[in-house]
Amino acid sequence: MRKKTNSAIRRWMYAMAYTAVSAVVLAGCGNGGNEPAAGDGKLTVTATTGMIADAAAEVGGEHAEVTGLMGSGVDPHLYKASQGDIKKLDNADIIFYNGLHLEGKMAEMFEKMEDKKPTVAVARDLPESALRTDPSGAHDPHIWFDVENWISATEVIRDTFIEKDPANEGDYRAQADAYIAELKKLDDYAAEQIASIPEASRVLVTAHDAFGYFGDAYGIKVMGLQGISTASEYGSKDVSALRDFLVQNQIKAVFVESSVPKKSIEAVIEGASKMGHEVAIGGELFSDALGKAGTSEGTYIGMVKHNVDTIVSALK
Template identity: 50%
Template sequence: MSFTGAISGRSRRVSGGVRVALAGVAVAFVAVGCGGGGDAGAEEIEGKIQATTTTTMITDLVEQVGGEEVEVTGLMGSGVDPHLYEASQGDISALQGADAVFYSGLFLEGQMSDILVQVGQQTPTVRVTENLPQERLLASEDYEGQSDPHVWWDPTLWEMTVDPVVEQLSELKPEAAETFERKGEEYRQQIQEAHAAAEEMVAGVPEDKRVLVTAHDAFNYFGEQYGFEVRGLQGLSTEAEAGAGDVRGLADYLTENEIPAIFVESSVPRRNIEAVQAAAEDRGGEVEIGGELYSDAIGEPGSPGGTYPGAFIENVEKITTALAS
């Protein structure tokens, strides 16, 4: 898997005029934030499908479903914050050269909205969250009319992202459709097993200790699924910096409620949470850093947290261990 650079293009290309327009074109966000695939129809592919993905969670998803039939270029690596990510010229080339593009939507890749709309006019562009039931989406406090995009931390929601990937890959390469269906089912099984393991681990944490405090509000779906109160120093997006008042308010809450542990995140600078810890200690509280959680990105490829199920289990182990002790 390559995280940068262009895919050697044997498929669709966007014209030079469109390329120049990508950065500045004003297109309604609804087309990216709430829409499905792009306007372009899929063409059957000979050889490996060239897929470009945005976040690490989606890169893992497409790699797991596609297997040997797909070559995946992920734009964002481990530790990258998708809320702030801006596409480079190499990324634009990778998007233009793809047979299919897969992204999260729900305004997660907000800085790339216009680019994804433009590429979608030439290339099948799939929002993997398109099948999620609207009634299960949590409202965004940062963007009026939008939903919290961090759906992957509820595995019962994330397994619903498999079908759009299977369908698009099968359309591009019908002779491999059975393979995509089988591998998609295997990936769903991994996700379901991770969910079952999480339920067992969470059962060991007393209900009054199920308070998850992190750098930003990335875990509301996790809290909803497993019965945790969730508090983040920053909002759903990391675009707005936390202020001194936010730090003081959270430190007061930790001290008053005797919360034993708070968590840093792999894609957010740890200094913000460390400031909260120091402020709580100034108030006489005893708050430990319970560990570093994957939030908007999973781990490095080949590491235990380098797959979505692996990253999810690592998170749950750290959360339950710190809060149950």
């Protein structure tokens, strides 16, 4: 009985500590004016995903110190903020997040912080017509897989920097323009490479439905075992349906994702094999997180190029 009681007390103490820290964040999120942070003069920026942190670093340049909360291989759908994350959010002059419920329950925290400091969803300016929805009507948050959408996100980041630090508007605009020029080249590259795959082979099968925007933008059919969020469960019917599709259409390759366990897609491969159809793993794609810092895949542009090249190599 004592062990259970002590455990309950510890849980209560942790809950009280988390509540207290959250209260400090909401009450003390300062730097609400149009002034850069004190000290070295750089704006302190906290971003949720690696994709957003990368874009913010490109646009902010020497005027911003950018920290991303979610590293390589992290699934944002299931992510829970730690006390260290809350401190980073508290210390930030600007917070960038994706929106469209990518960050799950963290969205509630961001909404409460909006009155205290610039807390900005980079998807905010995308029109309804540009957003994909699932059968339940929920918006697909994986906007970065259409590079044109990511240009819109970059513009939101640029405008936020200018509003917070108007003295350096010229630099923010120049840095955003240079980055957007590279994004436009990336958009053309993705379109040209995917078009080189024979039309009948343009089928991308992955663990969860993260690549819908990619499929719409570049003309490739996309199928995922899970829905747009990995928080949704998949069952035997989902495995069987995807297995049957692979067999009936003689699909030769499927892809695993860096932020999703392989066991889900391996179950589909095993099922197809039992029906006499061998399916290979075409490679690992980066879906909800970038690659490791310091690698090409650790940047947004490098990640997209890696995905495109991996898909083309396997399907062409």
